Amino acid sequence: MDDVLQRIEQEIPRLRRYARYLRREPDHADDLVQECLSRAIAKIDTWQPGTNLRAWLFVILRNCHINEIRREQRVVSLDDDSPASEPTLTVPGSQETRVALAEVRNAYLSLSEEHREVLLLVAIEGLQYEEASAILEVPLGTVRSRLSRARQALRQALEAGRGAMTGGPRRSATEKAHG
């Protein structure tokens, strides 16, 4: 078990990034990670060795998040003074790199939540479709099609953003070259 706990500890940065995506505010994100870790410890015997520990933790993290959102929705209905904020992912690197990555970040943040999340799990975290399917609680085919649409939307958003910066006319979608 100690080995599993060590591996869970190694996953904390990934959990924090996913939590930051889900919760936006850093303090709340870390609260979510704390809740996730506590639940993971409590049910550590249910993790199947040989399966993806990160995906298992992401399921727990997302469930914690959903529970919290449900609670907050009820709070908001009583006291609607907590407007949702946007994700706060930042970009590293040199000035040039930062500009390029800022474009990607802005395009990414302009996507729908379900597109952002599937990209986060598959493109950013490198999870298998099957694992993303389990985390998102949608069929495998939905993951695949959602991912395809998310990538297309991201490209469109990137092109639209660059078009806006240069002021020149841009095609809103890439030409479909296959199929």
Added chain:
Amino acid sequence: MAERDVFTDEQIQDYIDGRLNERDRAAVAAYLLAHPRVAAEVEAVRRQNEALRALGHEILDAPVPEHLRRLLRDRAARPRTESGPRTRGARSRPIRALPSFLRAAAAILVFCVGGAVGWFLHEAIRVGPSLADMLLADIDRAYAFYGARDYPVAFPPERAKEFVTWIDRAFERDVRPPNLAAFGYRYRGGRVFPGAGADIGLFHFARPHDTELAVFFWSTAAAPGIVRALHARDDIAAYFWTADGLSFAVIGDRANPDLARTAAAIFAFYDQSLAPQLTGSRP
């Protein structure tokens, strides 16, 4: 697929995400060589992926907060149990990370719920012997929570409304922190300790430069109002009381002359605030 010379979006996507077997991968690679426009799209998606992976990278590079590491290390430091909830042996686990008052309050709760002096709690928690173990397991996890923060509450006073909603969900009761201003106490926040068997709620109060007080509550199957008891140990005294569906423990400094009166006021508050819910006659 190898016989085809045109691939669907999904097949191209599978190629990008490394989901194809060697034969199909080679077929797509050959196709891309012959179709540079598609190859450019694939390359664009790969560049997108690389750029996406850089987002939030500062979080991966940042030091992990110590309280998150401690959760796991505390668990690793515990003696092993075969499976499931921890047994009464959990009581002997050091709880050095607990702030002094709450450490003692949690200890006395564990002590009582664990059955060492539990004649009254056996009445209060008449749902089988396993619940005490579950509560112990929950409290044990609570230790990790307590130790995880400089200040051991998840919901500070300014998030009281959110906390009450959380409680409502966990306990199906509208349990609010009592107003103890008349006794000089200020509400400092609260937590729900989640567990497989039973959640435990905590409201924490303090009187400036004086004394602290904790109200714990948890679900019970006992009949309402049959238990009012006092247990004292070391410098801590605890009062227990059971409503229909909920048990409460008010734990405070033994030397506090107001403790009994404060506990009585708290129980009266819950008698009044919970009674309409319990009888289903909420106005």
